[in-house]
Amino acid sequence: MEQRIGVVGSGVMGSGVAQVFAQGGYDTVVVDVSEEQMRRTREKIRESLRFQKMMTGVAPLERAETVLDRIHFTQEIEALAACSFVVENVTESWEIKQAVYEQLNKVCAKDCILGVNTSAISITRVAALVERPERVVGIHFMNPVPLKPMVEVIKGYHTTPETLHITQEMLGTLGKQSVVVEDSVGFVTNRAMMIFVNEAIFMVQEQVASPEDIDILFKQCFGHKMGPLQTADLIGLDTILKSLDVLYEGYNDSKYRPCPLLKKMVDAGLHGMKSGQGFYSYN
Numbered sequence: 001m002e003q004r005i006g007v008v009g010s011g012v013m014g015s016g017v018a019q020v021f022a023q024g025g026y027d028t029v030v031v032d033v034s035e036e037q038m039r040r041t042r043e044k045i046r047e048s049l050r051f052q053k054m055m056t057g058v059a060p061l062e063r064a065e066t067v068l069d070r071i072h073f074t075q076e077i078e079a080l081a082a083c084s085f086v087v088e089n090v091t092e093s094w095e096i097k098q099a100v101y102e103q104l105n106k107v108c109a110k111d112c113i114l115g116v117n118t119s120a121i122s123i124t125r126v127a128a129l130v131e132r133p134e135r136v137v138g139i140h141f142m143n144p145v146p147l148k149p150m151v152e153v154i155k156g157y158h159t160t161p162e163t164l165h166i167t168q169e170m171l172g173t174l175g176k177q178s179v180v181v182e183d184s185v186g187f188v189t190n191r192a193m194m195i196f197v198n199e200a201i202f203m204v205q206e207q208v209a210s211p212e213d214i215d216i217l218f219k220q221c222f223g224h225k226m227g228p229l230q231t232a233d234l235i236g237l238d239t240i241l242k243s244l245d246v247l248y249e250g251y252n253d254s255k256y257r258p259c260p261l262l263k264k265m266v267d268a269g270l271h272g273m274k275s276g277q278g279f280y281s282y283n
């Protein structure tokens with residue numbers, strides 16, 4: 001397969017996105033501002049491939065080194081010039097995404113599809129930053145990317161049927177199914193999910209129940225694989241807070257106001273699994 005894929009941002013999501021593209025046989029260019037983060041991502045992908053059989057029951061078709069050899073890590077965004085498809089996974093902040101799309105607009109080929117991986121930010125607003133808004137589409141991968149078969153694809157105001165078609169075909173080659181939804185802050189999944197995660201954090205703050213007890217109730221009563229506080233730690237508490245801010249601003253609705261305990265934990269550097277400490281410890 002000759003198509004070259006770009007992955008911008010190599011944090012929680014970018015590492016999974018790079019892995020599935022490389023496993024899909026694509027030559028993959030990963031761009032991040034942090035050299036240290038890219039080093040961690042390389043190791044994370046190696047670990048993820050090592051545990052794939054245990055997690056899914058299916059062994060990887062190729063050795064980890066073969067998959068990793070398809071991924072080129074760089075801090076130079078110009079390396080995306082030869083890519084036909086780019087998935088952006090940078091921090092959930094309008095200012096950061098805005099600066100990245102201004103660069104992508106200059107660097108990427110005119111027919112390159114730009115996939116926005118965001119928890120809540122409007123795809124239409126992002127698309128307005130580039131000259132070809134019809135080539136911009138929301139690709140809301142689920143976490144952890146290698147294990148989740150479903151992707152929420154978001155149609156921005158300008159997104160054409162052709163862009164949607166190419167995107168869904170591309171996801172299909174990665175073994176992912178997708179559902180297309182209209183552009184609306186938080187889309188379908190996070191518009192609802194962020195509310196129950198935030199409400200669970202309020203319950204911890206009010207000492208209604210411990211994180212363990214809240215999570216076990218969700219798992220045993222509703223059949224959820226993970227409780228809301230485990231989910232918050234997996235996503236990253238900083239990303240939850242930023243997403244709630246985007247929803248709060250987007251709908252001007254107090255039901256999205258972030259819990260003070262969440263703000264305090266983020267200020268204290270407790271960002272969940274990625275920092276080693278959130279509602280649970282990961283040492």
Ligand SMILES: NC(=O)c1ccc[n+]([C@@H]2O[C@H](COP(=O)([O-])OP(=O)(O)OC[C@H]3O[C@@H](n4cnc5c(N)ncnc54)[C@H](O)[C@@H]3O)[C@@H](O)[C@H]2O)c1
Nearest residue numbers: 009010011012013032033089090091092117118119143235
């Ligand atoms: N964490 C989740 O479960 C989840 C799920 C779906 C979607 N998302 C969305 O995906 C995006 C990424 O989230 P994440 O959890 O991976 O965040 P993260 O904080 O783990 O990673 C963000 C990465 O972006 C990099 N970055 C920042 N500025 C950059 C720039 N200018 N150029 C290149 N790289 C830059 C950072 O160095 C970091 O490695 C966010 O928009 C988030 O809302 C997250």
